[in-house]
Amino acid sequence: MTAAPARADSAVELPTAVTRRSSLDLVLRARELGIVLALAALVAVTAISNPRFLSGQSIRDILLGTAILAVLAVGQAVVVITRNIDLSVGSVLGLSAFTVGTLLRDNPGLPVVVALLIGAAVGGACGAVNGVLVRYGNVPALVVTLGTLYVVRGITYFWAGGQQINADELPAGFLDFGNATFLGIPYLVLIALLVLVITGVVLRNYRLGRELYAMGSSPQAARLAGISVGRRTIGAFGVSGALAGLAGVLFAARFGTIDAAAGTGYELNVVAAVVVGGVAVFGGSGSVWGAALGALLLTTIGSSLAVLEINQFWQQAIVGGLILLAIGADRLVAARVAASLKKRGSHVS
């Protein structure tokens, strides 16, 4: 090799590089840490005011609620990371819940696993439609999924025709699944954790996952780097849809009562959880862990307001404030990081 001689200063540079790396990591971690602290403070204040908040039943309720929201938030995070958004998840949840509910009412012998798979398949199909429309229609995801939000909900209303599936019509085995625990942890929570870990690892440690970040970071560069952007877009929407479908089955198992309005308005909670959890709406950064933490925080706020006997209407104002706070904090951190990166500057000058 007759490469240009290595710069003497590159060896000197290395130790500082290591400390810089960790400090930068710290800034990025600060986001998750902030949510954990907020959560701890919230739980402490609520528990002091009313110790019943820490009772087994109360915690179980929070965890079950979080499980459904977190599954949706993980799917949403995958889509948002690619610089898209999926507003149809609430409607997809409703369609899946109603489909699975109807099937179980008519075939009580259907195993729970099959029900979960059917729900995911229904959702996955809806998600694939979203993805195909975004990819080939060349229409922003916001518009496409706003459309499918209404279309899917309309289909569910048309199909249900005002009827409702009640808990006594569903097989006992399925309702048990919604309440049963394994080693003290509800199945719903276990499923949510499984989804979270698998998605988290794929996004962080596999080429496929990194390509999703790359697409969100710079769609043009992704295309030039030879990433099949179209296929990945459809895939991301497919995952989001499948997880919304899965969440629909969890919803049915938890509540037992399903009508055509199931999951109405969930999409905004989901997007809020993802944004509060630090997934950048312009794509390319954030993690599903953050999104899941966001889901936990939002669910906990909901229950603690009830316990503190604060009017439920305040919940919306508080969630809104949190979103603004989260986005404000993001801008601040981004500006700081950008400034510090600039200052390090070019090695040439």
Add this chain to the structure above:
Amino acid sequence: MPTEAPVLRVRAVSKSFGAVAAVQGVSFDLYGGEAHALVGENGAGKSTIVKMLAGVHRPDAGTLELDGVPIELNTPADAKAAGIAVIYQEPTLFPDLSVAENIAMGRQPLGRFKTIDRTAMIEQAEQLFTRLGVSIEPSRPARGLSIADQQLVEIAKALSADARVVVMDEPTAALTGVEVERLFAVARSLRDHGAALVFISHRFEEVTALCERVTIMRDGRHVSTDLVSEVSVDEMVRRMVGRELGALFPKQEVTPGAVVLSVAGLTRDPVFVDVSFEVRAGEIVALAGLVGSGRSEVVQSIFGVDPRDAGTVTVAGKTLKPASPRAAMAAGVALVPEDRRQQGLVMELSIERNVTLPRSRALSQLGFLTGSNERRSAKEWTQRLKTKYGRLQDEVGTLSGGNQQKVVLAKWLATAPKVLIVDEPTRGIDVGTKAEVHRLMSSLAAEGVAVLMVSSELPEVLGMADRVLVMREGRLVAELDRERATEESVMFAAMGQEATV
């Protein structure tokens, strides 16, 4: 000098966009261990060639041969797989991902269960940077890197892919002197390792400093390929511009009147600095220079679209308020912008709406726009400009490029301007319409309008202008009257070479 067979042969490739033939039957060979310069005027087709090599555009005709085997590059992934790496003027990195990840994207080293081995990935990046002799931290995000560093990351990417052909499209345009030297050192080491380099630049001193061979293009055609040592800079410039000046330009002789537009000390650091000139009634003044020399920015600042740091603009004795297009319009200035789709027209609106847009106030009665007023005015001007359209109510987007340009002109001419500023008035339109636009500009000048024209097309500049102002890197470097303005003298001034012809 390498004597073996070429790594990549470009054979008789052609590419057209609509009616515009961007590249026609261009052939040249690239050899390993050699830097090959591709030079030509703006619009000569260099970028189209680059995009064909990058797999972004497919040639309409002709082939690319890698080691004597014809290859098809249908996507950027194909080009990457064939060992062709392209470094664009504005690098295309992922700002949110780490430098190491940017380099390794799609080829990340894998560990157990096919997971990405981050330690190996960062080591790989460190090794590449050591080999290139630069110190960029592999684990920092790409966001915030200087353009020079981003290009070095792109080069590391090319190295890691074992690219055999590295194409650099005007890499030095945004770099400082030190950064250029650093880039050249890296490029030379790349070349010495056997890569075939394609280097595009407007600066001849860089071509002679780095390259062994030079291919000259003009109007989408291949002119010549020579060893750099065997052709002088003067000869290169002559070949780049040398073409017949047709009788296309119906310039009427006009005796200039009083000064209408006067620009003094106009500055917006660092885009343009201390620009001063005057345009008289009946005069056509061309602002020439390379793309990026600041011409469009100057006229946008005159019109008030862009702000300015210092300087004054006076129209017919009245000083214009800076950064106010409204004030400029009121004083009788009209700007036909460079990009008509983005800046000149509202594509979704009808033809008549577009024509009457700047005068919607004058044409309205009691604050309401009446259809009949609009239609009458639109009809008058589109007919005068011989615009071809179906109905005045059709969307502007449905017209051809040339007719769209006429609608933009009609829109501003209807305001009866004292000063008409046109930015690239004939870009992307056919020869016939071009001539009509030129005739129109000439007759407007004869009516006493002061015309300021920005153009990258030298024949147009020389054929239409009474005076040519040449800009280079944000400064006005030459003022040539009609007699002294030749293709050579304008090009030499625009590129910063001494005129020796």
